[in-house]
Amino acid sequence: MPEKNPPMSPSSDNYSRDLPGWILSSQVTALVLFDRDLTIVYMNAAAEMLLSVSARMVLGQPMDQLLRCPQDVMLQHLRTVTESNQPLTEREIILSLPDGHSITVDCTLVPVDSDQRQGMVLAEIRRVDRQLRLTREEQLISQNLATRDLIRGLAHEIKNPLGGVRGAAQLLAMELEDTELGEYTNIIVEEVDRLKSLVDQMLGSRQLPVMRSVNIHHILERVCTIIEADPEHGAVLQRDYDPSIPDLQGDADQLIQAILNIVQNAVQATGGKGHILLQTRVLRQFTLANKRHRLVAQLNIIDDGPGIPPEIQERVFYPMVSGKSEGTGLGLSLAQSLINRHGGLIEFTSEPGKTVFTLYLPLENNL
Known part of the structure; x- marks a missing residue:
């Protein structure tokens, strides 16, 4: 009975050759590899999904066909990494996608040297606009709640003395015989009413929505x-x-x-x-x-x-x-x-x- 082929060991040449590509392809982080001329030589499936483009369409193309951003920030950073051979991370870069949409990403650029090529750069791209939106959303909601609480407290402290000022002005007007002096008390009453109206506007409608x-x-x-x-x-x-x-x-x-x-x-x-x-x-x-x-x-x-x-x-x-x-x-x-x-x-x-x-x-x- 012929002996079965032994299982492929981790030291097998075939396994070692296939392992790096398998690891890169299975990463959930978008990865794009550039050569020294900043030509796209590899991108994994996560990068295709994030950047809304097929790898077959961009392989062999210059980087600006894929990663477009204001003031060519990405191009400048890639050149810096290839010249210095040092990694670089840039946060909250706005990328314009081929389909016309824009996304915000964090990008880490890492120099990679291989036996075949020198001066390659691997870009790790992580989308952050969703997290930024959620953070911004929480800030807006918290801001609104804090503002409403502050205004309610101030309104209570302001409207009470305003009521006293208005009442005093009306009592004073009834005691005055001089019509011209009465005009001043009318001004006090009108200005108090104006301030009260402004406070009410700041408070907004206190009625619950009728759904x-x-x-x-x-x-x-x-x-x-x-x-x-x-x-x-x-x-x-x-x-x-x-x-x-x-x-x-x-x-x-x-x-x-x-x-x-x-x-x-x-x-x-x-x-x-x-x-x-x-x-x-x-x-x-x-x-x-x-x-x-x-x-x-x-x-x-x-x-x-x-x-x-x-x-x-x-x-x-x-x-x-x-x-x-x-x-x-x-x-x-x-x-x-x-x-x-x-x-x-x-x-x-x-x-x-x-x-x-x-x-x-x-x-x-x-x-």
Whole structure:
């Protein structure tokens, strides 16, 4: 009876030759290998998935056919590694993918020398924009909760003495016989009422949302009607709706107010003469506030104004923060609060010529 072939041992030449490629291909981290001329010579399956491209399409191509980023940061880092033969890590690089989308990644570049080639560089690419979004989301929610608590405390401390001042001014007015002096007490009463109104605006509506089945496109058309009814409005409102979005559970009045605040800001940012795009999409298996939702409505409000000044972008959802000299800075804070009550969130990106406010609303909200 012929003897069976013994199992291949780890020291076998075939096993040793196949092992490195097998390990690279099975890695969940995206790996791309460049030669000294920065030509793509290898990429694993994880890199194909992350970068949305087939290896067969890019092998033998220069690196800028695959890894495009602002100011050629990746190209500069690759050259640095090949010249210094030292590893380098760069965090939060924005890569433009061949399909037109952008992702944020951390990238580690490691020099690799082989018997056949010298000066090769292995790029380990890890996507971080999802984690960054979750971190940013938690910050926005915490920021909004802390702001509401602070405002409620301040409102209580402010409104009590305001009531006393108003009452004293009214009593004083009844004792005065001089009509001209009465005008001063009227000013006191009017200014007290104005301050009370401002505090109430900061607090926003204290009514819980009355949840009913609403269509997001009906809400948007109502907002457009309000904007277009303004005689000073001259912006061009454009629609890009996804008709497949199902109804959501929400308070129509509160949703109209939140969206109206953002659209009005966009109109003012463009000087009333720009273009504003209202765009709706459906997201599947999307996480909001550490809770995964089967379906989420995404509403993008895009304007071509000058953008939000960088120095206030981190504070834009705080009350009393505004890029306009005549603004109160309450609109975005109230909008965030109203959307939070619906289990949703507002995020934004802004640069000169393009500001995008994105509203996320769960479509299976059972509040």
